[in-house]
Amino acid sequence: MEAYFKKKLGERSGKTKDGKDWAIFNFLMETKGKYPKMVSLDAWNANAEVAKGMKEGDLIEVTYEAEAREYNEKWYNSLKVVKLELLESGAESSENDLPF
Numbered sequence: 001m002e003a004y005f006k007k008k009l010g011e012r013s014g015k016t017k018d019g020k021d022w023a024i025f026n027f028l029m030e031t032k033g034k035y036p037k038m039v040s041l042d043a044w045n046a047n048a049e050v051a052k053g054m055k056e057g058d059l060i061e062v063t064y065e066a067e068a069r070e071y072n073e074k075w076y077n078s079l080k081v082v083k084l085e086l087l088e089s090g091a092e093s094s095e096n097d098l099p100f
Contacts, residue, residue, distance in 0.1 A: 001031065001061070001062055001063070002032050002059060002060070002061055002087065003029040003030060003031050003032060003039070003059075003060055003062055004029060004030045004032070004057060004058065004059060004060070004090065005027065005029055005051075005054040005055065005056060005057070005058040005059075005060050005090070006027075006028040006029055006030050006038065006056055007027065007028040007056060008025070008026075008027050008051075008052075009026040009027055009028055009040065010025075010026045011023065011024065011025050011026070011048070011052075012024045012026075022044070022045060023044070023045055023048045023049075024042050024043070024044055024048060025042070025043045025047075025048035025049075025051045025052055026040060026041070026042050026043075027040070027041060027043065027051050027054070028040055028041075029041060029060065029062065039079065040079070041062065041064055041079045041080075041081050042078055042079065042080050042081065043081040043084055044080065044081065047081045047082075047083070047084045050084045050085075050086070051081070051084060053086075054086060055089070055090060056090065057089075057090020058086055058087075058088070058089055058090045059086075059087040059088040059089075059090065060084060060085065060086055060087060061083075061084075061085045061087050062081060062083070062084050062085075063081070063082045063083040063084075064079045064080060064081050064082055065079070065080055065082055066078070066079055066080075067080060
């Protein structure tokens with residue numbers, strides 16, 4: 001799905017029981033279309049590194065999957081990024097910002 005990167009929301013990291021490092025980067029995207037929607041996504045490990053380099057307004061291609069987890073007999077949904085790619089930078093180059 002094509003969307004716009006809107007905002008970096010936070011980052012968490014740690015180690016698994018096996019001692020492997022993990023990282024989750026949470027961000028907000030805005031869908032394209034007549035009625036755009038804001039969606040919060042979690043990018044893990046390699047996708048987290050890609051998301052960290054993005055800026056507001058960047059056009060992205062994102063594939064994600066929904067999953068739910070139980071904690072204390074309550075269920076929580078999350079959207080996990082499967083693939084994340086920058087299609088077009090939303091930032092203008094400094095050459096285009098010149099007044100002459």
